[in-house]
Amino acid sequence: MKVAVKIDEIRQQVREWKQQGLTVGLVPTMGYLHEGHGSLIKKSVELCDKTVVSVFLNPTQFGPNEDLDSYPRDFESDKELCQSLGADLVFHPSVEEMYGEDASTYVEIVSEMPKQLCGKTRPIHFRGVCTVVSKLFNIVNPDKAFFGEKDAQQLAIIRKMVRDMSYGIEIVGCPIVREADGLAKSSRNTYLNEEERKASLCLSRAVKLGREMVEKGEESAEKVTSEMKNLINKEPLARIDYVQAVDGVTMLPVDTLKKGVLVAMAVYIGNTRLIDNFSVKE
């Protein structure tokens, strides 16, 4: 497995692969890889001839008071995981390599979509995500790109960007990977102390409760999200940012829970903001 830090190296390698008729999968990450990322890499290795994993902590998707500086990093262990899962190339550029000194072009969806859910408290987040993902698409030129369903709004936004900008790239969403006790895997789980780790289970419990209500036939978004909020509010360390039902494509709020609706939440456990969700299947 190779590690490349320069854009030109990636372009050169991918060009060679494409000349040989090989397909290329891209797994974009911000590092500190866990089994959730592992599942994306495995899927890419399964579906594509060659897999590129990008490890880039992207400053443009963090607001001024967010956790860019404290975000966990461990590139040695990231490399080991990528290698053990059969990735072919890790792209680990510096901020200067990606943005230069004077980058001033952004890719931004200007509808209501990025203003919903996480966009309410993170107003510049999805502009940063779309900009860096579109740069990675231009650099790597993959056939397929792999994203986790835990970041459901991000996934919907990237699908929309790909449609709007006519990228010839297939976006593959991969299911949430959970710890044995239910907590969705996230690099940010490392911020939780012992007490907070226990408290964090209120998110996956709320997902389970909501899903069970839907499976029993409840169609009212209001009833289901209220019960989920009640469950979370019983946890003293938890503070709800949002628990909301939205259309799975547009991210706009809905009243009725039917197939394709996303029920998503963001909850602070102490100072750590965690997200989780489920989709209505039937």
Ligand code: PAF
């Ligand atoms: O999901 C993430 O880790 C990031 O938002 C992504 C897609 C790698 C862009 O920086």
